[in-house]
Amino acid sequence: AQSVTQLGSHVSVSEGALVLLRCNYSSSVPPYLFWYVQYPNQGLQLLLKYTSAATLVKGINGFEAEFKKSETSFHLTKPSAHMSDAAEYFCAVSENPGGYNKLIFGAGTRLAVHP
Amino acid sequence: DTAVSQTPKYLVTQMGNDKSIKCEQNLGHDTMYWYKQDSKKFLKIMFSYNNKELIINETVPNRFSPKSPDKAHLNLHINSLELGDSAVYFCASSQDRGQADTIYFGEGSWLTVV
Numbered sequence: 227a228q229s230v231t232q233l234g235s236h237v238s239v240s241e242g243a244l245v246l247l248r249c250n251y252s253s254s255v256p257p258y259l260f261w262y263v264q265y266p267n268q269g270l271q272l273l274l275k276y277t278s279a280a281t282l283v284k285g286i287n288g289f290e291a292e293f294k295k296s297e298t299s300f301h302l303t304k305p306s307a308h309m310s311d312a313a314e315y316f317c318a319v320s321e322n323p324g325g326y327n328k329l330i331f332g333a334g335t336r337l338a339v340h341p
Numbered sequence: 342d343t344a345v346s347q348t349p350k351y352l353v354t355q356m357g358n359d360k361s362i363k364c365e366q367n368l369g370h371d372t373m374y375w376y377k378q379d380s381k382k383f384l385k386i387m388f389s390y391n392n393k394e395l396i397i398n399e400t401v402p403n404r405f406s407p408k409s410p411d412k413a414h415l416n417l418h419i420n421s422l423e424l425g426d427s428a429v430y431f432c433a434s435s436q437d438r439g440q441a442d443t444i445y446f447g448e449g450s451w452l453t454v455v
Contacts, residue, residue: 334382
């Protein structure tokens, strides 16, 4: 079975600082990987996804992630944090048992941005 | 215009009651899902339907019964509610059931059982 591990349940950065949220995956086949963001009391919004094309994936709101097979990682970065980036971030891998799609989520990382 | 909408957003009810959460998507997608987020924010799939047909049924108590009257709607009925059912329930949809398909989530329904 596939899985993802998010290192660090809480990350705190200063406004303007680099954001780095870590995600490692476990998969016996080439994975499809996703990052979602959840703002307080809201649903999940897709930031970006890796589907075996370019290894550097650009997403919305200035976020990007790099797929590194040798490190089984898909870390999310943003060069300069904004106060509005404070949210819960989820890394997920898509599992496709019997041709049916389902997302396996990591435990999430709460990002705090302080002035 | 909300792509995946679910009602109610907040629901407080007593143990033993039966409740339903409704979901509709206007994206023209073929596949819909129910995910559960527990108090520790952990997200797990419960069910998936493709064109009204149940295709994924995770290990969920049979008190939970999804119903899909058409491919744009997927409702969740819960019988005999228990304290442990308190969670956020997310409806979601995707174009098809491909592994690369983006899954779009609704705003969530916050269920509190007292």
